[in-house]
Amino acid sequence: MINTSLLREFITNPFGNEQKARELLAEIEGRPLSADELARGEFCFQVAFYFLALRAIDANIDDASVRKVFLHQLHERVRAFYAGAASPVGLGEQPAAPAGRDRVAVRLVTDEPGPADAAASAKLALFERVGMPRLEQYRQLAGNDRFGALAQLLLLHYGARPYHPVIIEVVADLLATSYIIASEIVGSSLEVINTRRSERDAAVPPLLLGAGMPDLVDRKPKRAWPAGRYGLFLFEDVAAIGGNAGLSFKYVLALCDGTPGKPLCLVTLENSRALANILCVFEGSGAHSNYGSLQGHRRREFMGKALILLRDRFDLGELQTFAAAPASDDFRRRVHMERDDLHAAAGLGLH
Numbered sequence: 001m002i003n004t005s006l007l008r009e010f011i012t013n014p015f016g017n018e019q020k021a022r023e024l025l026a027e028i029e030g031r032p033l034s035a036d037e038l039a040r041g042e043f044c045f046q047v048a049f050y051f052l053a054l055r056a057i058d059a060n061i062d063d064a065s066v067r068k069v070f071l072h073q074l075h076e077r078v079r080a081f082y083a084g085a086a087s088p089v090g091l092g093e094q095p096a097a098p099a100g101r102d103r104v105a106v107r108l109v110t111d112e113p114g115p116a117d118a119a120a121s122a123k124l125a126l127f128e129r130v131g132m133p134r135l136e137q138y139r140q141l142a143g144n145d146r147f148g149a150l151a152q153l154l155l156l157h158y159g160a161r162p163y164h165p166v167i168i169e170v171v172a173d174l175l176a177t178s179y180i181i182a183s184e185i186v187g188s189s190l191e192v193i194n195t196r197r198s199e200r201d202a203a204v205p206p207l208l209l210g211a212g213m214p215d216l217v218d219r220k221p222k223r224a225w226p227a228g229r230y231g232l233f234l235f236e237d238v239a240a241i242g243g244n245a246g247l248s249f250k251y252v253l254a255l256c257d258g259t260p261g262k263p264l265c266l267v268t269l270e271n272s273r274a275l276a277n278i279l280c281v282f283e284g285s286g287a288h289s290n291y292g293s294l295q296g297h298r299r300r301e302f303m304g305k306a307l308i309l310l311r312d313r314f315d316l317g318e319l320q321t322f323a324a325a326p327a328s329d330d331f332r333r334r335v336h337m338e339r340d341d342l343h344a345a346a347g348l349g350l351h
Contacts, residue, residue, distance in 0.1 A: 056182035211242035267306035
């Protein structure tokens with residue numbers, strides 16, 4: 001089964017977190033936002049990011065059968081998001097917008113009366129009745145500057161009015177950059193498929209560590225867990241090889257076939273002068289994949305995403321047993337808390 005969890009996360013969380021969503025949309029409007037405007041803006045960008053993901057799949061997957069499976073699984077995950085409690089939107093009626101365009105208002109579920117099942121049904125109806133036709137509109141866009149046209153139509157869906165060319169350009173740049181990230185996620189998924197096909201037949205080579213990668217020399221892990229034939233080792237606050245003062249790693253989860261000194265794969269939470277909380281993967285093939293920014297820097301969120309990435313690449317087993325890391329003298333006293341954390345993290349997005 002192709003794992004589309006990260007691409008689904010890319011679609012349903014286009015801004016990274018609510019604060020970033022509020023800041024960008026407030027810049028677009030030139031004023032503070034109401035709750036309804038925030039929810040409507042998030043929904044509009046989610047649909048646009050779904051379109052970017054579809055374009056990335058079409059551009060990067062040549063095999064029609066693989067592409068079909070990928071599209072089906074992604075669509076089911078997105079529908080599940082809108083049918084579940086994770087989605088903050090509901091459905092309501094609003095007068096028609098100018099030029100005869102029908103407009104559907106998006107509002108917070110907390111404002112919508114009725115049982116939870118009714119709210120979930122309304123959210124899914126919003127996606128199917130509004131989001132799906134918009135995807136088709138986006139497909140019809142033509143011309144060389146497709147991101148500019150997409151930005152203009154996205155903003156029209158959001159605000160039902162024209163916006164200043166500078167705002168359109170900023171949104172177009174955001175969409176273009178996000179498309180690159182979507183393409184990297186899709187491309188990495190294809191590498192994962194090929195890796196898993198050959199994993200049982202060939203040994204995975206250890207990473208060749210070089211400048212810009214986490215410096216794990218003489219570092220002791222904070223936590224360690226057995227995972228099938230492998231071991232998982234968690235490091236915190238790691239510097240970069242080469243002494244780059246502007247680059248550091250808040251967390252590094254190393255998958256090893258023995259000692260933590262010879263990792264096969266690294267998942268990192270990277271910080272630089274330009275970007276913060278960037279989820280990355282270093283692989284034995286030499287690939288360095290960027291999966292966008294996390295909402296925060298909490299260890300549980302990082303572990304959840306990291307385990308998704310590693311489970312795509314390796315047979316980790318069920319992660320049911322735990323061991324103390326060499327440098328974690330207090331680990332045994334906290335084993336019950338860590339077991340809860342790891343099980344919660346391992347369950348994120350894996351259903």
